[in-house]
Amino acid sequence: xxxxxxxxxxxxxxxxxxxxxxxxxxxxxxxxxxxxxxxxxxxxxxxxxxxxxxxxxxxxxxxxxxxxxxxxxxxxxxxxxxxxxxxxxxxxxxxxxxxxxxxxxxxxxxxxxxxxxxxxxxxxxxxxxxxxxxxxxxxxxxxxxxxxxxxxxxxxxxxxxxxxxxxxxxxxxxxxxxxxxxxxxxxxxxxxxxxxxxxxxxxxxxxxxxxxxxxxxxxxxxxxxxxxxxxxxxxxxxxxxxxxxxxxxxxxxxxxxxxxxxxxxxxxxxxxxxxxxxxxxxxxxxxxxxxxxxxxxxxxxxxxxxxxxxxxxxxxxxx
Amino acid sequence: xxxxxxxxxxxxxxxxxxxxxxxxxxxxxxxxxxxxxxxxxxxxxxxxxxxxxxxxxxxxxxxxxxxxxxxxxxxxxxxxxxxxxxxxxxxxxxxxxxxxxxxxxxxxxxxxxxxxxxxxxxxxxxxxxxxxxxxxxxxxxxxxxxxxxxxxxxxxxxxxxxxxxxxxxxxxxxxxxxxxxxxxxxxxxxxxxxxxxxxxxxxxxxxxxxxxxxxxxxxxxxxxxxxxxxxxxxxxxxxxxxxxxxxxxxxxxxxxxxxxxxxxxxxxxxxxxxxxxxxxxxxxxxxxxxxx
Numbered sequence: 039x040x041x042x043x044x045x046x047x048x049x050x051x052x053x054x055x056x057x058x059x060x061x062x063x064x065x066x067x068x069x070x071x072x073x074x075x076x077x078x079x080x081x082x083x084x085x086x087x088x089x090x091x092x093x094x095x096x097x098x099x100x101x102x103x104x105x106x107x108x109x110x111x112x113x114x115x116x117x118x119x120x121x122x123x124x125x126x127x128x129x130x131x132x133x134x135x136x137x138x139x140x141x142x143x144x145x146x147x148x149x150x151x152x153x154x155x156x157x158x159x160x161x162x163x164x165x166x167x168x169x170x171x172x173x174x175x176x177x178x179x180x181x182x183x184x185x186x187x188x189x190x191x192x193x194x195x196x197x198x199x200x201x202x203x204x205x206x207x208x209x210x211x212x213x214x215x216x217x218x219x220x221x222x223x224x225x226x227x228x229x230x231x232x233x234x235x236x237x238x239x240x241x242x243x244x245x246x247x248x249x250x251x252x253x254x255x256x257x258x259x260x261x262x263x264x265x266x267x268x269x270x271x272x273x274x275x276x277x278x279x280x281x282x283x284x285x286x287x288x289x290x291x292x293x294x295x296x297x298x299x300x301x302x303x304x305x306x307x308x309x310x311x312x313x314x315x316x317x318x319x320x321x322x323x324x325x326x327x328x329x330x331x332x333x334x335x336x337x338x339x340x341x342x343x344x345x346x347x348x349x350x351x352x353x354x355x356x357x
Numbered sequence: 358x359x360x361x362x363x364x365x366x367x368x369x370x371x372x373x374x375x376x377x378x379x380x381x382x383x384x385x386x387x388x389x390x391x392x393x394x395x396x397x398x399x400x401x402x403x404x405x406x407x408x409x410x411x412x413x414x415x416x417x418x419x420x421x422x423x424x425x426x427x428x429x430x431x432x433x434x435x436x437x438x439x440x441x442x443x444x445x446x447x448x449x450x451x452x453x454x455x456x457x458x459x460x461x462x463x464x465x466x467x468x469x470x471x472x473x474x475x476x477x478x479x480x481x482x483x484x485x486x487x488x489x490x491x492x493x494x495x496x497x498x499x500x501x502x503x504x505x506x507x508x509x510x511x512x513x514x515x516x517x518x519x520x521x522x523x524x525x526x527x528x529x530x531x532x533x534x535x536x537x538x539x540x541x542x543x544x545x546x547x548x549x550x551x552x553x554x555x556x557x558x559x560x561x562x563x564x565x566x567x568x569x570x571x572x573x574x575x576x577x578x579x580x581x582x583x584x585x586x587x588x589x590x591x592x593x594x595x596x597x598x599x600x601x602x603x604x605x606x607x608x609x610x611x612x613x614x615x616x617x618x619x620x621x622x623x624x625x626x627x628x629x630x631x632x633x634x635x636x637x638x639x640x641x642x643x644x645x646x647x648x649x
Contacts, residue, residue: 080456154384340479
């Protein structure tokens with residue numbers, strides 16, 4: 039037995055060395071691939087950095103050119119926006135006002151509903167209901183925004199005009215509500231993720247003390263998941279600010295400094311679409327407005343996203 | 358404990374229970390609003406659009422008259438855009454994910470890329486349109502072409518693909534890699550023959566979801582000037598084009614009722630396509646999902 043084994047081993051070794059030589063080329067290729075791939079993959083990853091640099095450089099360079107023609111203060115604090123019609127004026131406040139109004143309405147719809155759905159799904163719902171509702175919310179999140187725009191214009195707006203006869207065909211309320219519906223799934227799924235990561239033991243402790251499900255939900259789970267919930271709200275806010283097609287279709291194209299949600303307004307995003315649909319020649323001041331407004335939009339959403347990440351990380355309860 | 362005190366206690370408990378039940382109902386109502394909104398949306402669109410859902414819609418080009426107007430060029434444009442996007446975004450996205458999960462050291466630069474990707478995911482889509490307009494349309498002189506549109510959309514969906522591919526790769530247990538290394542495989546052999554095959558269903562699910570995001574996206578393509586009135590099919594990468602959401606937007610913005618119906622039927626086609634894509638993603642996930 040013992041004398042057999044080394045022989046057998048030697049046989050194996052021999053065959054293996056005889057295989058190596060015809061495979062030398064292949065092995066060489068393997069090692070080249072092995073050395074090349076990290077570099078190629080790194081280049082793939084750096085595309086994301088280049089994208090960010092591209093966005094920042096594009097917006098910055100054109101915005102600076104724009105501000106050489108139009109004073110920054112006039113842009114930031116002017117109360118009239120009519121860059122396409124003479125007399126031209128370049129005050130961004132009406133657009134900002136429109137954007138904030140839409141965002142506020144959307145958040146008033148989405149945050150309570152999204153949060154309530156999240157609490158229901160995470161604390162109350164039986165497994166069957168949960169597994170039926172979650173896909174529906176996922177579908178709701180996947181519906182293209184242009185479809186929501188159609189829905190706002192053909193379903194919500196007539197409803198609103200029935201209730202408030204004074205409302206225009208294009209109004210902020212309709213668009214805001216639909217933007218809200220669009221971001222419900224986002225608030226819901228992010229908050230629910232935060233709630234379901236609260237450990238079971240905390241809930242059990244409260245139940246053992248005789249708490250009701252509501253008390254467990256509101257006094258134990260929500261406070262424990264608070265950072266995640268706030269982060270989801272901030273992200274929802276930022277998403278609503280950047281939403282384009284719903285407001286373009288349903289909120290109108292009249293930049294006015296109004297507080298009335300039944301009026302037609304214009305948001306920053308809708309303005310950018312309006313200009314790019316027209317034939318504004320490259321290099322003009324009008325063309326520059328796209329970049330100045332885009333820059334404003336980018337800075338606001340960027341800061342909000344950073345804030346959301348900061349809140350989620352900084353105030354997270356560790357278990 | 359005196360009986361009066363006990364009664365007060367019982368009363369309090371009953372109150373707390375009642376509150377629990379009432380608010381439970383409120384939560385159910387709140388949740389069902391989301392579901393109802395989806396139902397209302399679908400019913401609204403079906404009622405408006407079913408009558409116009411005829412062969413004309415697929416075989417005809419858009420025209421100024423609603424009767425006989427179709428979205429052939431838009432459907433073909435959307436599909437062409439997907440075909441161009443798919444390999445580019447797959448390679449870049451999955452490549453980046455592999456780099457971050459398998460190769461990148463735990464240093465500041467990696468953290469920067471990671472932070473950057475999650476920030477990019479939150480950038481409004483219209484800002485990508487501005488980037489595409491400057492970078493692809495003007496700087497690289499691609500004009501308002503299919504290629505410029507596909508590249509812009511690639512940048513838009515990359516963060517989605519990267520994040521989902523990272524999650525899929527992270528779910529592959531370390532023992533698989535160790536087994537491969539133990540057999541003498543190199544790093545790249547391990548990645549390409551063990552890690553990627555084990556995570557491919559998760560990766561593909563993310564890619565399909567990213568593609569369905571791209572097919573419904575309107576704003577960036579409006580920015581780079583995908584036109585609304587195209588009565589020819591693009592024959593080369595540098596031809597101008599239109600896509601379904603833009604055709605729908607064009608029809609929505611017309612005042613006549615017939616065009617609204619046309620828009621609704623266009624939406625039905627778009628939603629049907631999305632449904633097929635999402636459904637195949639779910640099938641893929643269920644079929645190849647492995648539990649370790």
